[in-house]
Amino acid sequence: MIPAMRSLKLEERDRATSIFNDIIMRFEHSQTPEAECGYKPITLIALMEKEVSEKDEFLRLFFSFIGQNPSTEGGEWETDVEHMLSRLASFDSWTTEEIDALRESLAAFAKYLVDNSLLPRRSPELMQDARPLLCSVKAFAAHTPQPTPAPLSPSILSDAAISTPQRVSILRRDCLARDRHRCVITRKFDAEEAGTRWKREKHNMKDDDGQLFSERDTFAFVEVAHIIPHFMPLSNEGGERKLASGHTIASTDAWLTMFQVESKQVAHRILNMFNPTAVNLINGPNIDRPRNALTPTHGLHRQFGEFDIAFEPIGPEPHTYKIDHVDPDDFVSVEKLLITVTLYLTPDRTIDPPSPELLEIHRAIGRILHVSAVGDYIEGFLRDMEEMEGGGVIPNGSSRLDDFVRFRLTVTGWLEGRSPAL
Structure with a gap:
């Protein structure tokens, strides 16, 4: 223990x-x-x-x-x-x-x-394919689902009654409203929202600040990105583990339950070392709240999700950040970075701003992944796991059966109603 x-x-x-x-x-x-x-x-x-x-x-x-x-x-x-x-x-x-x-x-x-x-943990509710996708912390974070923004007030339903896709839909709606339908980095206005306003208002269409758009304005598709992704194991209140197939493993299955619970405890403990309040900020449905999300364009979403972009707080003004690549020598970028931005706030603070604590954890993880080369290692590891998932042999001809079993138990969950192709 x-x-x-x-x-x-x-x-x-x-x-x-x-x-x-x-x-x-x-x-x-x-x-x-x-x-x-x-x-x-x-x-x-x-x-x-x-x-x-x-x-x-x-x-x-x-x-x-x-x-x-x-x-x-x-x-x-x-x-x-x-x-x-x-x-x-x-x-x-x-x-x-x-x-x-x-x-x-x-x-x-x-x-x-x-x-x-x-290594990543995937929420079963976010599985969008019958076969679990084996993706790293970096790859999974780069693909927060983008459902249509929800028209309903989140107060109508309890957290327990809202599935993860519904929560993410509400999250996207709230974050777009908070960030004024603009990318938090480039300030480009959301092309989807612009199209809606154009159909309604034509040349009189205005942004969220009431300013008319000009012909020089350019738009981009703006998405919602989790700061800390869904990579931790989730359990329901009854202490049972729900897996991708909908099966439930009762807590009486002592060996498997102990294996998974201890892995979750260690993940929580290590996350707590970065910030003691972090687990509560993203535990359960809290992971899909506005304080754990921001709105980048599609390309920046991918780079932010892969921990290639970091927000570093600067100056005395709250929510002001220097934004740059984790690797300052990175030549490949979808936008010119090393910029300073102050994040938008709602006037009455009814929607939480992105959490400085979670942005700092994101920055720290990015630095660790880059400098130690663990990020590249995880990508290679998961490519090997995907090869084994599909019944193939990994390039060097070896069999990482122990790694595969442990990964499936602690990450995606086993017992999907079928045996993996080994």
């Missing part, structure tokens, strides 16, 4: 930080080559520690994982931080075998982070 998270004592924090930095410095330059494991494991660990706000929790998780007892089945979590730190304080004088074991533990911890916080 995963140990409960508690704040470190001041002396523990200082010592843990020092030992952590020493370990990173010792192993990062000699980490497993990217070509071998697909990403930079030590760089990933270092970036996670740098980007999270709850560093005590991350350090405790790190040292607890490294302190697992490999001789025990499943590994027992070491919970005595002082004992773990005492063991690791002298790692520079360890034998070659002990150093290699520590290096393997670091690689295992990096994979643990990838499996539990960066």
Whole structure:
């Protein structure tokens, strides 16, 4: 079981930080080559520690994982931080075998982070195909569904009665109204809404600020994009897991339930390390609320959803951001970036603005995915899983059956009423 998270004592924090930095410095330059494991494991660990706000929790998780007892089945979590730190304080004088074991533990911890916080989770309600799509956090976030904006007030129906497509339809309507039917980055007006107004008003059509459009104005199709996508496992209030086929796995199925619940707990815990209020902001139906969404054009939606674009807060004015590529040397862009924008607010604040906290998590994830090469690794991993899903052999001829089973259990959910083609 995963140990409960508690704040470190001041002396523990200082010592843990020092030992952590020493370990990173010792192993990062000699980490497993990217070509071998697909990403930079030590760089990933270092970036996670740098980007999270709850560093005590991350350090405790790190040292607890490294302190697992490999001789025990499943590994027992070491919970005595002082004992773990005492063991690791002298790692520079360890034998070659002990150093290699520590290096393997670091690689295992990096994979643990990838499996539990960066690989995607899909909501069954968003499955738009009979066969589950295997897509990464990046790819899934780039494709928030775009249903017609809902005409109904969300107060008419309870959250429990609103399916995810209905919530996203309401979300699109509210975000377009809040953002004045404009892309939050380019300020281009939504072409669909412009067409509707043209049919009604012709040359007298105006924007949301009451200004007449001119012949020089250009339009674009504006979409709604989730800041944090639907990549976490969802459970209903009864503690049962609903899968893509509509089947339900009762909580009495102890092995599978424990496997899925623990994965969800770890994902929540790691998300909490970025911001302790984050889970509540996007838990359940909250993920489809305006504070977790904004309105880009189609091309920018894809780049934002792939964590290639980040919003960085600047200056004293609220909701003002510098918008740029996560990789400043990125040559490919659908729009010229490195711009500063102040997001629109509704006059009476009846519709929440995009959450600064969630935008910061999005920025941090983008940096982690890019600098550690985990983003590219996930894309390759999921291409392999898709090959296996279709019954094919992955390009290098190997069989990643263990990865496939774990992925299907924790990500898309198994038991769809048919066996996958293996």
